[in-house]
Amino acid sequence: MSGERKIKSALKMWASSLLALLCLSSAGVTARGDDILQLLDGSSLHGGLSGLEPGKSVMWQHPAATTPLQLKTDNLRQVRFGKAEKPPVAENMTCRLMFDNGDEVFGNLVQMDEKTVELDTAFAGRLKAPRSAVQSIRFLWKGFIPTYEGPSSPDGWAVSPSKDIWRYEDGAFFSTAVGSLGRDVNMPGKARISFDIAWTGQLSLALAIYTDSIERFDFGASSYMFYIGSGYVNVQRVQSGVGTTHIGQAQVNSMRERNKARMEFRVNRDTATIALYVDGEFITQWRDQGGFVAKGTGICFFSQRMGPMMRLTNVRVAEWDGRDEAQMPEAKPEGVQVLYLVNSDQAEGELQGVQEGKANVKTDFTTLKIPVERITDIYMRPGQPMTNVLAGEVRAVFAGGGSVTFTIDKWSQDEVSGQNRNFGRVSLKTAWVRRLQFNLNRAQELEESGFLRKDNPWVDE
Numbered sequence: 001m002s003g004e005r006k007i008k009s010a011l012k013m014w015a016s017s018l019l020a021l022l023c024l025s026s027a028g029v030t031a032r033g034d035d036i037l038q039l040l041d042g043s044s045l046h047g048g049l050s051g052l053e054p055g056k057s058v059m060w061q062h063p064a065a066t067t068p069l070q071l072k073t074d075n076l077r078q079v080r081f082g083k084a085e086k087p088p089v090a091e092n093m094t095c096r097l098m099f100d101n102g103d104e105v106f107g108n109l110v111q112m113d114e115k116t117v118e119l120d121t122a123f124a125g126r127l128k129a130p131r132s133a134v135q136s137i138r139f140l141w142k143g144f145i146p147t148y149e150g151p152s153s154p155d156g157w158a159v160s161p162s163k164d165i166w167r168y169e170d171g172a173f174f175s176t177a178v179g180s181l182g183r184d185v186n187m188p189g190k191a192r193i194s195f196d197i198a199w200t201g202q203l204s205l206a207l208a209i210y211t212d213s214i215e216r217f218d219f220g221a222s223s224y225m226f227y228i229g230s231g232y233v234n235v236q237r238v239q240s241g242v243g244t245t246h247i248g249q250a251q252v253n254s255m256r257e258r259n260k261a262r263m264e265f266r267v268n269r270d271t272a273t274i275a276l277y278v279d280g281e282f283i284t285q286w287r288d289q290g291g292f293v294a295k296g297t298g299i300c301f302f303s304q305r306m307g308p309m310m311r312l313t314n315v316r317v318a319e320w321d322g323r324d325e326a327q328m329p330e331a332k333p334e335g336v337q338v339l340y341l342v343n344s345d346q347a348e349g350e351l352q353g354v355q356e357g358k359a360n361v362k363t364d365f366t367t368l369k370i371p372v373e374r375i376t377d378i379y380m381r382p383g384q385p386m387t388n389v390l391a392g393e394v395r396a397v398f399a400g401g402g403s404v405t406f407t408i409d410k411w412s413q414d415e416v417s418g419q420n421r422n423f424g425r426v427s428l429k430t431a432w433v434r435r436l437q438f439n440l441n442r443a444q445e446l447e448e449s450g451f452l453r454k455d456n457p458w459v460d461e
Contacts (some may be wrong), residue, residue, distance in 0.1 A: 003102065034082030035171050039075055040442060046170065049079050049436075052411040054418070055392050076438040082171055083152060084434040086400035087122040095119075098135045098400075099422050102395065102440075106402045109137065109372070112354040121431060123398065127421040139376040146318040146400060150186035158182045158215040161412065165303065172313035175303040181312070182214030182300035187321040189269040195315040198260035201308030203230045205301065208238070212296030219244065222294045228263070228288070231256040233276060235286055237292045248286040252278050262314075268322050287289065318401075323376060337361070339370065340377040351378065390421065396428070397435040404428075 051059030165179030200439035211223035349363035417427035
């Protein structure tokens with residue numbers, strides 16, 4: 001049965017159930033109306049989340065249904081909200097903690113002892129967690145807030161030669177024609193530029209970064225241009241008054257085997273280097289031997305083919321500190337932690353704690369007291385894989401970055417709360433949630449098996 005027939009059959013069954021008056025814990029929630037619900041079979045429904053009964057079902061207001069539809073949560077992959085607000089970011093948000101269960105939390109490390117980690121967060125205030133649950137801590141002394149994250153609307157984007165070339169719908173731009181899509185994203189000097197791309201047929205996409213020409217794809221404006229195809233990426237320097245210079249090429253075999261990818265470019269203007277990552281894997285790094293020439297702050301995508309459909313979503317531009325996250329060291333003996341320092345040195349030993357802005361590290365020779373402003377990374381248990389999530393847990397992914405995994409006990413228009421295995425009970429604003437992911441283990445198994453990738457290229461990662 002095709003995906004379309006499955007959806008029609010499901011809609012008929014759900015609409016006849018007349019379950020809108022169920023006593024849900026979130027009764028009275030107003031659906032946002034521009035959300036997307038994705039099922040584990042790869043199909044999706046438009047509408048809005050109007051209620052949630054933790055661990056059992058969600059109520060979904062579909063435009064074709066007269067009453068909300070009730071869907072069992074064990075069939076869901078995720079809800080992606082069309083509109084989400086970034087949590088407020090205080091000046092002391094200086095680190096990112098990664099936990100064994102996949103939680104990614106931004107905050108300020110208040111202190112750490114042999115059993116507990118305490119931090120201030122923007123989304124839930126002061127939190128404490130078992131130190132044994134922390135995999136790594138990355139200190140973010142430079143800005144980590146995105147300069148752009150979206151799209152959530154077509155506003156601010158320039159489309160050429162006509163608005164129909166790139167059509168906005170449900171948090172994504174679609175194109176089946178030749179034309180450009182540009183925006184000023186206030187590109188920082190060290191930047192991480194990432195986006196999701198999915199396609200039918202042969203992929204043929206061009207991208208200009210650090211350009212001051214966002215209304216059209218301009219070979220006369222200084223920039224770096226990438227030509228992205230099914231299995232390769234080429235990069236050229238474009239210099240005003242000089243022309244183009246070939247910088248390099250990379251083969252990306254995974255893009256021959258599937259029809260979607262998460263692209264990421266990490267750019268360091270000071271060193272004139274550009275690193276390419278695809279689906280989180282490092283591919284290559286290029287260096288412009290002539291020095292970094294582009295001075296613009298915009299990006300411009302260019303669809304180069306008529307006919308095949310291309311989908312662009314999850315565009316994110318953020319300041320980058322120039323460090324490579326793939327530097328995680330090999331596994332060390334039990335009880336040995338690794339600290340990376342700003343001068344590229346590293347310290348290994350027993351991290352006894354962090355108090356009053358200093359990390360106390362017991363080595364074979366002495367005890368070091370290292371100011372945290374000299375630390376870039378702390379790896380608590382290098383190389384340890386992420387543990388599986390528990391039954392009934394969902395993951396809330398925040399606008400602007402970060403996520404927490406918990407069992408929900410309350411969902412309302414204003415607040416979502418539940419039990420997190422690291423922090424205990426947590427409460428946060430519903431409006432901060434960009435995605436709510438269900439059945440995390442099953443979704444991962446389907447993704448790894450290739451089921452979701454092959455059956456539906458438009459399914460969000």
